[in-house]
Amino acid sequence: MAYIKDSKIAKVKSETYVSIDSIYLDSALMGETTLVRKEKGWFIPLLFFNIWKTKNTCIQGKSMIEGNVPDFLRNSISEEINRSGEFKLDSLTNTDYKIELSIDEFKSEGPYISSGFFYFFLYAYGFSYSDNAGPAISNLTISYKLKKGEQVVCAKSFFGETFTEQINRGYNDISQLQQDYAISMVEANSRNFKRVIELIVDDINRYFGENN
Numbered sequence: 001m002a003y004i005k006d007s008k009i010a011k012v013k014s015e016t017y018v019s020i021d022s023i024y025l026d027s028a029l030m031g032e033t034t035l036v037r038k039e040k041g042w043f044i045p046l047l048f049f050n051i052w053k054t055k056n057t058c059i060q061g062k063s064m065i066e067g068n069v070p071d072f073l074r075n076s077i078s079e080e081i082n083r084s085g086e087f088k089l090d091s092l093t094n095t096d097y098k099i100e101l102s103i104d105e106f107k108s109e110g111p112y113i114s115s116g117f118f119y120f121f122l123y124a125y126g127f128s129y130s131d132n133a134g135p136a137i138s139n140l141t142i143s144y145k146l147k148k149g150e151q152v153v154c155a156k157s158f159f160g161e162t163f164t165e166q167i168n169r170g171y172n173d174i175s176q177l178q179q180d181y182a183i184s185m186v187e188a189n190s191r192n193f194k195r196v197i198e199l200i201v202d203d204i205n206r207y208f209g210e211n212n
Contacts, residue, residue, distance in 0.1 A: 024102040055112075086208065
């Protein structure tokens with residue numbers, strides 16, 4: 001994943017310092033490897049003509065994602081605070097304010113459909129097949145707590161959802177289609193992190209603006 005750095009840079013920052021304390025990710029939210037689950041399929045054998053179609057659901061696993069997700073969140077929200085935060089980030093000293101983060105939902109999944117036909121008659125035969133992928137849906141929910149000392153002064157949860165485009169252009173190499181499908185899911189993850197992190201930083205800006 002990659003964090004998109006295009007938010008508006010804050011012109012003025014207060015002398016309020018925060019640090020990022022802990023980031024929690026339930027290991028059960030995502031499997032280690034990508035899972036392909038068969039939903040339905042059919043095969044019709046005829047005298048000179050056979051047709052088939054199968055529908056699977058592709059569920060993103062950790063193997064699709066390079067790097068550690070909590071580390072990615074820590075680095076990304078640090079970059080966003082430095083860009084659009086109207087407060088300052090301090091990762092070295094013990095600040096009065098601390099941010100705790102929890103990734104409560106993190107998943108991407110979508111359909112993968114294979115279909116084709118085969119015909120033969122006397123000395124002639126022919127066949128055709130195709131694989132279509134998507135659109136996939138990617139969901140992300142992150143909750144945060146802003147604490148002053150041990151007191152929680154602000155806490156909210158934010159949700160992001162992104163749909164990928166359907167991939168159905170002609171591929172001679174099915175593995176390339178599958179790779180492009182995986183990349184589209186990871187890009188959707190990145191857009192969700194971007195959206196949710198901006199909402200968190202904006203909410204903390206609002207809190208400090210109203211209470212400092």
